[in-house]
Amino acid sequence: MSGNRSQLGGAASVAPPFYLPQADECELFALAHAKTLPLLLKGPTGCGKTRFVRHMAARLGRKLYTVACHDDLSAADLIGRFLLKGGETVWVDGPLTRAVREGAICYLDEVVEARKDVTVVLHPLTDDRRILPIDRTGEELEAEPGFMLVASYNPGYQNILKTLKPSTRQRFLAIEFDFPRADQEVAVVARESGLAEDRVRPLVRLAGKLRALKGQDLEEGVSTRLIVYAASLIMAGLPIERAIRTTMIEPLTDDEDVKRGLADLVAAVFG
Numbered sequence: 679m680s681g682n683r684s685q686l687g688g689a690a691s692v693a694p695p696f697y698l699p700q701a702d703e704c705e706l707f708a709l710a711h712a713k714t715l716p717l718l719l720k721g722p723t724g725c726g727k728t729r730f731v732r733h734m735a736a737r738l739g740r741k742l743y744t745v746a747c748h749d750d751l752s753a754a755d756l757i758g759r760f761l762l763k764g765g766e767t768v769w770v771d772g773p774l775t776r777a778v779r780e781g782a783i784c785y786l787d788e789v790v791e792a793r794k795d796v797t798v799v800l801h802p803l804t805d806d807r808r809i810l811p812i813d814r815t816g817e818e819l820e821a822e823p824g825f826m827l828v829a830s831y832n833p834g835y836q837n838i839l840k841t842l843k844p845s846t847r848q849r850f851l852a853i854e855f856d857f858p859r860a861d862q863e864v865a866v867v868a869r870e871s872g873l874a875e876d877r878v879r880p881l882v883r884l885a886g887k888l889r890a891l892k893g894q895d896l897e898e899g900v901s902t903r904l905i906v907y908a909a910s911l912i913m914a915g916l917p918i919e920r921a922i923r924t925t926m927i928e929p930l931t932d933d934e935d936v937k938r939g940l941a942d943l944v945a946a947v948f949g
């Protein structure tokens with residue numbers, strides 16, 4: 679489907695992917711699902727929001743449709759459209775419509791990146807009606823039991839042109855995410871990469887120092903995902919300095935002066 683970057687989750691029998699809770703977010707998600715309430719996840723890039731949703735979908739035994747939102751994503755990409763197949767025009771459901779019909783979870787990752795007509799479509803699904811009008815077919819679908827709408831965004835990275843309107847935000851429960859505590863992050867990175875915890879700790883310490891530069895020399899701090907990448911490369915035998923440059927310096931900035939400053943910080947931590 680043109681402009682649609684959706685991914686289908688696995689079957690209900692798939693074991694939940696590893697996720698280390700930071701607080702009571704798993705209980706809140708399960709309660710929101712049980713009460714058929716939409717949920718908004720707020721937090722920085724790479725802090726584990728998508729992994730959390732995958733974990734909870736598998737834990738609850740629900741199929742998951744994930745849509746990576748982008749500037750060209752329209753309401754039609756979510757709902758569906760008529761397509762030519764074998765000389766005939768047939769209606770093809772989009773991921774949101776499939777989730778509504780099947781009682782699945784639909785996850786809109788970075789929802790503020792989508793076009794404005796997307797949020798209008800979500801409104802009747804995020805109140806007590808739980809319906810999805812499909813103008814092109816004349817249908818008005820009632821969400822099947824088990825359907826849940828989950829959306830996420832990074833509030834620290836949005837400008838005034840890309841924010842959720844209060845009328846949309848107040849239709850969702852919201853959970854704020856952040857990077858894990860240092861001890862939790864060490865455990866997560868070690869498990870994901872296979873690198874020993876004593877070798878992971880300096881990477882997490884470095885990440886903390888880099889995150890402190892957010893809003894100064896850097897637009898964004900180092901994500902947990904990037905630390906896992908660094909640890910995985912080190913585990914594979916790449917020299918530490920090269921692994922860090924590839925995963926925790928180059929992805930963060932193109933400014934040569936800033937990169938030199940970050941390299942000095944790496945030397946101070948690992949020297």
